[in-house]
Amino acid sequence: MSILVIADHDNKVLKPATLNVVAAAQKIGGDVHVLVAGADCGAVAEAASKVAGVAKVLHADNAAYGHFLAENLGLLVAEMGKGYSHVLTSAGTTGKDFMPRVAALLDVAQISDIIRVDSAxxxxxxxxxxxxxxxxxxxxxIKVITVRPTGFDPVAAEGGSAAVESVGAAHDAGISSFVKEELAKSDRPELTSANIVVSGGRGMQNGDNFEMLYKVADKLGAAVGASRAAVDAGFVPNDMQVGQTGKIVAPQLYIAVGISGAIQHLAGMSDSKVIVAINKDEEAPIFQVADYGLVADLFEAVPQLEAELDKVL
Known part of the structure; x- marks a missing residue:
């Protein structure tokens, strides 16, 4: 039994979520192969070959895969997947896009967002x-599966010595094309891989007030997130949204500021190791999942927190 893991990357760097997916694959059992599909992504294939537990890396380097268009990537993964018992990738934006196409092409059901493997x-x-x-x-x-990265501890990024094998298949469906992308640049860690996340909700009142959270986050080396209510209100861009329809995070420390704790939001952060909530409503649902709760006005509490951090950092 062999398992194919589709790597998450940006053509330059192997994303940490791939290490979690490899961990899930190892729990299924069998040889784990990693497919790196992209354009000029040799460095990613090299990094994947060093991941502990990976037996082989398949490197599909072609312009058709450079922007991870689901129509093209789906054709490649479906073709490669025919030789495997399981096809896995992370339940991120890209995986959620192309994996349903893979399942349809293979005429199988997709199993989405798994958090545990009981058996093969x-x-x-x-x-x-x-x-x-x-x-x-x-x-x-053939089991076509997306994996919630927070459900599995990552394998080591070093220690492996897998062979890298080139894949010549070039699929261009011709029904979609890349136009442009606009990336938000930040010196802060990526939201889904940060060890500390500071998130704000509707209680922040406006986007300018998020500056308070940015200051705290910069002192902690943290990423900044937001609830759907804050995003829908236009306080911050939607790439900061944490929740069922946003990003799933499980940092070592999650600080929820002015977030009531709607089910949608809890679904995206309840696996965090330590949860701290600041809210002036003592009945807010967020306190039911918080390890530490502070019933206070955030506009007083957050500056106080920043001042205390200045003393110890």
Whole structure:
């Protein structure tokens, strides 16, 4: 039994989520192969070959895959996946885009967002925004699976010595094209891989007030997130959204400021190791999941927190 993991990357760097997906693959059992598809992504293939537990790296380097268009990538993964018992990738933006196409092309069901492997054909995944946990068993010959990275501890990025094998297949479906991308540049860590996340909600009142959180985050070396309510209100861009329809995070420390704790938001951060909540409403649902809660006006508490950090950092 061999398992194919589709690497997450930006053509330059292998993203940490791939290490979590490899960990999930190892729990299934069998040889783990990693497919690196992109353009001028040789450095990524080299990094993937060093990941502990990886037996082989398949390197598909072609302009058709440079921007990870689902229509092109789906054709490649479906073709490669026919030789494997399981095809896995992370349940991120790219994975959620191309994996349903892979499942359709292989005529199998997709198993989405798994957080645990019980056996080679049985997996556990959250449903209803994490309010229920479903155990899913599949009899399909090929299991097409997306993995929630926060559900698995990552394998080591070093220690492996897998062979890198070139893949010549070049699929251009011709039904979509890349136009442009606009990337928000920040010196702060990426939200999904940060060890500390500071998030603001509707209680921040406006986007300017997020400056308070940016100052605290910079002192802690943290990423900054937001609830859907804050994003919908236009306080911050939607790439900062944490929650069921945003990004799933599980940092060592999650600080929720002015966030009531709607189910949608809790689904995206409840796996955090330590949760700290600051809210003036003592009945806010966020306090039910928080390890530490402060009932206070955030406009007084956050500056005080910043001042205390100045003393110790």
């Amino acid at each position: 054909d049985t997996f556990v995944r959250p449903i209803y925004a994490g309010n229920a946990i479903a155990t899913v068993q599949s009899s399909d010959a």
